[in-house]
Amino acid sequence: MRLTRLTARGVRNLAPLELLPSPGLNLVLGANGAGKTSLLEAVHLLAYGRSFRGRVRDGLIQTGLGALEVFAEWEEPHDVRRRAGLRHEGQAWTGRLDGEPVQQLGDLCAALAAISFEPGSHALVTAGSEARRRYLDWGLFHVERDGDQAFRLVWRRYARALKQRNALLKQRARSDQLDAWDAELVAAAEQLDRQRSAYVERLQPRLAALSIELVPQLGAGRFEYRPGWRRDQIPLADALLLARERDLATGFTSVGPHRADWRITHEARPAGEALSRGQAKLTALACLLAQAEDFSAQRGHWPVFLLDDLAAELDQAHQQRLLERLRQSGAQVFVTGTQAPAALELETGASAVFHVEHGRVMPLPSPPPP
Ligand SMILES: Nc1ncnc2c1ncn2[C@@H]1O[C@H](COP(=O)(O)OP(=O)(O)OP(=O)(O)O)[C@@H](O)[C@H]1O
Numbered sequence: 001m002r003l004t005r006l007t008a009r010g011v012r013n014l015a016p017l018e019l020l021p022s023p024g025l026n027l028v029l030g031a032n033g034a035g036k037t038s039l040l041e042a043v044h045l046l047a048y049g050r051s052f053r054g055r056v057r058d059g060l061i062q063t064g065l066g067a068l069e070v071f072a073e074w075e076e077p078h079d080v081r082r083r084a085g086l087r088h089e090g091q092a093w094t095g096r097l098d099g100e101p102v103q104q105l106g107d108l109c110a111a112l113a114a115i116s117f118e119p120g121s122h123a124l125v126t127a128g129s130e131a132r133r134r135y136l137d138w139g140l141f142h143v144e145r146d147g148d149q150a151f152r153l154v155w156r157r158y159a160r161a162l163k164q165r166n167a168l169l170k171q172r173a174r175s176d177q178l179d180a181w182d183a184e185l186v187a188a189a190e191q192l193d194r195q196r197s198a199y200v201e202r203l204q205p206r207l208a209a210l211s212i213e214l215v216p217q218l219g220a221g222r223f224e225y226r227p228g229w230r231r232d233q234i235p236l237a238d239a240l241l242l243a244r245e246r247d248l249a250t251g252f253t254s255v256g257p258h259r260a261d262w263r264i265t266h267e268a269r270p271a272g273e274a275l276s277r278g279q280a281k282l283t284a285l286a287c288l289l290a291q292a293e294d295f296s297a298q299r300g301h302w303p304v305f306l307l308d309d310l311a312a313e314l315d316q317a318h319q320q321r322l323l324e325r326l327r328q329s330g331a332q333v334f335v336t337g338t339q340a341p342a343a344l345e346l347e348t349g350a351s352a353v354f355h356v357e358h359g360r361v362m363p364l365p366s367p368p369p370p
Helices: 036-048 107-113 128-142 150-170 177-216 236-250 277-299 314-330 342-346
Strands: 002-009 017-019 025-030 067-076 080-087 091-095 114-117 221-226 261-266 305-308 333-337 350-358 360-364
Touching: 002 036, 017 360, 025 036, 025 314, 036 067, 036 080, 036 114, 036 150, 036 221, 036 305, 036 333, 036 350, 080 107, 080 261, 091 107, 107 128, 114 277, 128 150, 128 177, 128 261, 128 277, 150 177, 150 261, 177 221, 177 236, 177 277, 177 314, 277 314, 314 333, 314 342
Parallel strands: 025 333, 025 350, 114 305, 305 333
Antiparallel strands: 002 017, 002 067, 067 080, 080 091, 221 261, 350 360
């Protein structure tokens, strides 16, 4: 998947922009505060419906403007050309995919596959569980083939049942009403959980190999998946019944796939020993690359990679290894930095360079081939 055109207006400090990226490595350079990360955020927004720097209402829309708009065109194998646009105004968003309005933001996000590695990425393995659930669901949303929307449908069915159950809990509804929604919740939950479990198992060998390569001192990494209830001891229907009194008191469903989580264990890391920040970063990178490899195995092409401030995130050897791997994969990559990462001099170099200054993004003449 390769972006061929990106336009954005109203994103942080960026002046209205039109970018024609290269299919290979795009280097985005500029001083601190110039707007480099904002450029990646614009792509990320289209691919995830959210920013990697918090909620849209926390400052993604340019001060003084009421709305932002991002539009992208991209190519997929077999000459498939697609386009998507997103507009955020106040609390509301509208989206278009291939010229048609979309009803669900998720449909838009499932179309464009981008993976971001940025200064906050270590949170995937160190912070709260929401990001880890989103990670699993990203994989499942994106490997659905056209015409097979099973995961999206199951996910929506579960989300709807959960919302209904929580509303009933808050009203302290009758048991028979809760019973009906428990049954609906369980039916969707079991499918959701089965798909997440299978996805994690499919990623295991890739994660093991990537973690040995990226953080050899820790040994092979392994996902330990937690479904959101003690599934090995009790069916979800019983867990919901057991939790009902507590849930009625809090007005919130305390067990189920919306509480799912995973963590990474490493062969050579004693249980309970925390990861350093650098190790957490590399472990998160191993997870993201495992996901990208799986995407490519299922879909036949790589997601777009957004690498924010790469030189500050990884040492030179890791930068070089990552860039070389992505180059070999044929992935389209965007790398930001105040200057070109040192690793690039040893590597094949960028295929396009953009300079960002006070929110203006300008292409620079292509560097000579190495
Ligand atoms: N809502 C907004 N409206 C206008 N400007 C904003 C808004 N939010 C942030 N900015 C400004 O946008 C600029 C761009 O920030 P961004 O993080 O994209 O820069 P950067 O080039 O990645 O910088 P660094 O190298 O320091 O990471 C900052 O100067 C910031 O103050």
